[in-house]
Amino acid sequence: MKNIENVTFDEIEIGASARLSRTLTIKDIELFAIVSGDVNPTHVDEEFAQSELFHKVVAHGMWGGSLISNLLGTELPGPGTIYLNQSLQFLAPVALGDTVTVVVKVIEKKPQQQHVVLECTVTNQSDVLVISGRAEVVAPTRKISRERVVLPEAEFRIKGRRYQQLITRTQDMEPIVTAVVCPVDTISLIGAIEAAKLGLIIPILIGPEDKIRQAAGKADIDLSSYQIIGTENSEEAALLAVAMARAGKAEALMKGSLHTDELMRAVVDPKLGLRGERRMSHVFAIDAPNYPRALFITDAALNIYPNLEAKRDIVQNAIDLAIALGNPEPRVAILSAVETVNPNIASTLDAAALCKMADRGQITGGILDGPLAFDNAVSAEAAKTKGIVSPVAGLADIFLVPDIEAGNMLAKQLEYLADAEMAGIVLGARVPIILTSRADKTIARLGSCAIALLLVRNAAAKKLLKV
Numbered sequence: 001m002k003n004i005e006n007v008t009f010d011e012i013e014i015g016a017s018a019r020l021s022r023t024l025t026i027k028d029i030e031l032f033a034i035v036s037g038d039v040n041p042t043h044v045d046e047e048f049a050q051s052e053l054f055h056k057v058v059a060h061g062m063w064g065g066s067l068i069s070n071l072l073g074t075e076l077p078g079p080g081t082i083y084l085n086q087s088l089q090f091l092a093p094v095a096l097g098d099t100v101t102v103v104v105k106v107i108e109k110k111p112q113q114q115h116v117v118l119e120c121t122v123t124n125q126s127d128v129l130v131i132s133g134r135a136e137v138v139a140p141t142r143k144i145s146r147e148r149v150v151l152p153e154a155e156f157r158i159k160g161r162r163y164q165q166l167i168t169r170t171q172d173m174e175p176i177v178t179a180v181v182c183p184v185d186t187i188s189l190i191g192a193i194e195a196a197k198l199g200l201i202i203p204i205l206i207g208p209e210d211k212i213r214q215a216a217g218k219a220d221i222d223l224s225s226y227q228i229i230g231t232e233n234s235e236e237a238a239l240l241a242v243a244m245a246r247a248g249k250a251e252a253l254m255k256g257s258l259h260t261d262e263l264m265r266a267v268v269d270p271k272l273g274l275r276g277e278r279r280m281s282h283v284f285a286i287d288a289p290n291y292p293r294a295l296f297i298t299d300a301a302l303n304i305y306p307n308l309e310a311k312r313d314i315v316q317n318a319i320d321l322a323i324a325l326g327n328p329e330p331r332v333a334i335l336s337a338v339e340t341v342n343p344n345i346a347s348t349l350d351a352a353a354l355c356k357m358a359d360r361g362q363i364t365g366g367i368l369d370g371p372l373a374f375d376n377a378v379s380a381e382a383a384k385t386k387g388i389v390s391p392v393a394g395l396a397d398i399f400l401v402p403d404i405e406a407g408n409m410l411a412k413q414l415e416y417l418a419d420a421e422m423a424g425i426v427l428g429a430r431v432p433i434i435l436t437s438r439a440d441k442t443i444a445r446l447g448s449c450a451i452a453l454l455l456v457r458n459a460a461a462k463k464l465l466k467v
Contacts, residue, residue: 004148006078009114009139017105018076022067024059024098031154032063058093064122064131067102072137076104077116080140084115088133092124099125104135114139155290160421162287162294163447166325170200170450173457176251177202178434178449179241181263182234183256184211186219191436191445192254193221200449204229204250207237234258238266245274245431252452254434260301267429279303279313280428282435283321284411285451288420291378295414296322296330296398300407301435302426308350311400312363315354317427318398319366324458325451333377333396334370335406339388347371347402354400366398367391374399374410423447425455432456 007016022028033044038060041048049057065088072081094100100122108117116139122131178201183189189212192203205212205223209230216223231237238258244250253274255263267274282301285294298318303310315332322330334351341348351370358368369392375382380394401407414420421444426433432452436445 002148003145004074004079005145006080006140006143007076008143009077009109009111009116009141012077012106012109012116012139014106014109016076017103018071019101019103020067020071020075021099021101024063024094024096024100026057026096027154028063029057029059029096032060032066036060036062054093054095056095058095061088061090061131064090064094064100064102067100067122068104068120068131068133068135071102071104072118072135076106076118077137077139079144079146080142082138084136084138086120086133086135088120088131090131092128092130094122094124094130100130107134114141160287160443160447163421163423163443163450166447166450166454167198167200169326170453170457173199173453175199175202176453176456177204177249178252178254178452179204179206179244179250180254181237181241181256182207182258184208184215185257186215187442188256188445189215189221190219191442191449192256193226194442195446195449196226198446198449200446200453201252201254203227203254204244206241207231207234207256234262235266238263239272242266242269242272242274246272250431251456252432252434254449254452255436260435263433263435264302264426267426267433274429274431274433276428276430278317278428279310280426281310281314281317282424282426283318284407285321285325285423285425285447286411286414286420287423287447288414288418290418293397294322294325294327295396295420297407297411298398298400300401300404300411301424302404304404306403308353311350311354312357313428315366315368315398315400316363318400319363321425321427321451321455322397323365324455327397330366330397331392331395332366332368332370332398332400333372333392334368334400335374335377336371336402337373339371339373339376339386341371345371350402369393370400372396421447423451425451 033039043060046057103121104118107119116137118135120133120135123129180192180203183192184207195201196203205228241253281299284297288295296318299314336347341352348371355368357363369390376393377396383393415422423444424436426435432455434448434452436448
């Protein structure tokens with residue numbers, strides 16, 4: 001129906017009725033729970049619901065009540081109706097997949113106040129009465145006809161769902177001993193402790209002990225179960241954490257509340273650091289709600305203006321990470337401002353060279369293409385419009401950015417404008433380094449810890465952790 005039109009008080013006859021039918025879906029239940037805030041596990045927790053009276057998930061009672069309101073407000077009497085009261089009896093549950101028919105029927109008119117009383121019933125596909133009641137409304141006195149408003153399509157964004165999947169994959173793995181460097185604020189300390197509770201890490205808290213305990217006090221965290229190694233300052237904490245990793249006493253490092261530069265100075269020290277065979281690089285493992293797959297951006301935090309040789313290592317690190325996390329042949333989009341090779345844009349030349357290096361076996365395990373502008377990397381339709389034939393366009397898993405500026409801006413735009421979560425990890429060192437922003441939320445830190453655990457315990461990670 002394109003328009004909705006009311007029935008005025010004078011037009012309404014005793015016995016007039018309206019009806020609608022609706023099939024209950026999980027989306028209906030979830031949307032109603034979101035709007036109402038009613039997360040009664042009978043409606044939203046299948047495991048709990050199995051043990052309850054109905055032994056299955058059922059609709060909120062007022063979901064059926066809202067369908068009655070729908071009829072009153074849009075059909076009988078329709079636009080201009082004022083709800084006065086509603087009485088309902090809930091006689092049977094509405095389960096997922098049930099199709100209900102809602103009927104409102106006029107049983108009384110009160111001319112002095114322009115009130116109308118309606119009988120309201122809801123029956124299921126088996127003609128079982130599930131809701132019965134009465135409504136009293138003020139009926140409109142003037143004719144109203146309006147174009148039916150087209151409602152926006154509701155989309156569910158479950159933040160951090162991919163990190164939850166990674167955490168689930170670690171359930172049978174032994175946690176990794178992790179040197180947590182300077183967890184002297186509540187955000188970084190909570191991240192480490194929550195990761196410990198989930199069995200992802202065994203944290204060793206390194207830093208000024210009084211500040212660590214102050215952060216614990218603010219967050220109401222009991223530190224009696226965790227090892228604390230006190231240091232004078234953050235520089236000393238970074239050096240000690242790196243020394244522990246070199247000695248095999250820590251399987252991973254985790255950045256707390258200190259600058260990345262301060263931690264990485266200790267990590268890259270040529271004599272006492274954790275350099276491996278490859279150049280170290282950072283990868284953002286991003287959970288973007290609107291992107292259909294896991295998304296990796298590299299390098300947005302470590303290498304400022306990488307040359308071709310550095311980019312080769314950065315790409316290979318990211319490919320090996322994706323493989324270790326379950327993607328057998330990740331697709332790599334080498335980003336630039338354009339999708340054609342232009343001698344005046346260095347990143348397009350690097351892209352062409354990297355693709356040829358992959359052809360010659362100098363980069364393995366992934367499918368590379370570039371240069372690609374960002375729209376072509378994420379949208380097959382955009383690539384088709386521009387006449388680009390590519391096995392990567394619209395299907396990219398890994399985004400190699402030209403430099404740290406482009407990468408950082410892209411990652412932060414996704415975080416703040418696309419509601420993405422950002423896990424971060426440094427690859428190419430002797431141990432994985434959990435490197436998140438100081439502003440990152442707990443779920444991103446947990447995701448980063450899960451990635452580190454999977455790398456250490458996964459045989460495919462050997463390429464990433466060579467000494």
